[in-house]
Amino acid sequence: MTDLRTLARVADVPPGAVRRVELDGRHIALFNIEGCFYAVEDNCTHRGGPLSQGQVSGTAVMCPWHGAQFDLATGNAMRPPASRGVTVYRVIVDGGDIKIE
Numbered sequence: 396m397t398d399l400r401t402l403a404r405v406a407d408v409p410p411g412a413v414r415r416v417e418l419d420g421r422h423i424a425l426f427n428i429e430g431c432f433y434a435v436e437d438n439c440t441h442r443g444g445p446l447s448q449g450q451v452s453g454t455a456v457m458c459p460w461h462g463a464q465f466d467l468a469t470g471n472a473m474r475p476p477a478s479r480g481v482t483v484y485r486v487i488v489d490g491g492d493i494k495i496e
Contacts, residue, residue: 399487399494402434406491415447418495422447423484425493426467428454433467434484434495441477 402416408427415437416423422437424447433454437447444460451457454467463477470483484495 397496401492401494403493432486434486436482440479
């Protein structure tokens with residue numbers, strides 16, 4: 396069984412919000428898109444831009460530095476200059492807590 400790690404409280408990430416969380420030395424961007432939570436590596440694979448500061452459109456986020464775009468559900472790179480995706484974490488809402496595997 397995989398250990399679940401708590402990232403935040405549901406109340407701390409309202410719909411439309413994003414929160415940058417540090418967990419075990421990793422920076423994770425936690426998004427609430429219309430009540431669905433997505434957690435991805437916060438660093439763009441192109442040059443390390445903070446995805447938590449990027450523009451969100453649907454379930455995609457655009458890096459604020461150079462415009463690379465990533466799918467929040469899969470982590471796949473959708474638009475250059477990034478050529479590879481970001482790590483995606485499986486999100487579980489447990490009562491009032493948001494957890495990842």
